[in-house]
Amino acid sequence: xxxILLIDDDDQFxxxxxxxxxxxxxxxxxxxxxxxxGVKLFRQRPFDLVITDIxxxxxxxxxxxxxLTEDYxxxxxxxxxxxxxxxxxxxxxxxxxxxxxxxxxxxxxxxDLVDTVRELLGV
Numbered sequence: 001x002x003x004i005l006l007i008d009d010d011d012q013f014x015x016x017x018x019x020x021x022x023x024x025x026x027x028x029x030x031x032x033x034x035x036x037x038g039v040k041l042f043r044q045r046p047f048d049l050v051i052t053d054i055x056x057x058x059x060x061x062x063x064x065x066x067x068l069t070e071d072y073x074x075x076x077x078x079x080x081x082x083x084x085x086x087x088x089x090x091x092x093x094x095x096x097x098x099x100x101x102x103x104x105x106x107x108x109x110x111x112d113l114v115d116t117v118r119e120l121l122g123v
Contacts, residue, residue, distance in 0.1 A: 002121050003028045003045075007038035007052040007064065008080075013106075017051065017113070024114045035059030039067055046072065049120055054081035054091045062094060069099030076120045082106035 004026055008014040014031055021029050030047070032038035036059040038052065050068065054061035061079055068075050079095035080103070092103035102116050117123075 001028050002026060002048040002123070003030070004117070005030050005032065005038055005042060005047040005050045007032045007035060007050065007056070007061070009033050009053065009056040013053075020110050020113055021117070023110075024117070026117065035061060035064030035067075038064055042068060042072075049076045049078070049117065051078045051080065051117075054079055054095060062091075062098060065095055065099050075099075076101045078102045078104060078116055078120065080104045080106055080108070 004021060006014055006017055006029055008017065011033070014033070018029050018031065030041055032041055034056045035052065038050070039059070042050065052061045052064055065077055065079060068077065077100045079092055079100035081091040089105065092105060096103050101120055104112060104116060
């Protein structure tokens with residue numbers, strides 16, 4: 001079974017994503033509420049897929065993507081963002097250019113998430 005790391009500072013949204021992944025059969029999901037904790041968890045025991053928000057306190061998603069892709073070039077990452085001052089598409093395009101495999105603009109639906117996860121995991 002694939003191991004998935006979910007990084008998002010919004011506890012409720014992170015819980016919702018976990019439930020969506022579990023409904024799709026992905027039960028080995030670990031959570032982090034910022035990029036600093038996420039990178040630490042990844043280094044302890046690598047994951048098959050990382051799903052990360054872009055805008056977070058402490059270590060945001062762009063920094064997390066850069067650090068993980070430098071050390072683990074084959075890593076599969078889904079970046080997600082609801083925007084901010086410049087809108088989600090600009091953040092997501094930056095994330096793709098810096099190593100994210102796919103990008104999802106919030107809000108997205110269950111099938112968008114599950115289809116993207118399955119595509120990246122080859123399931």
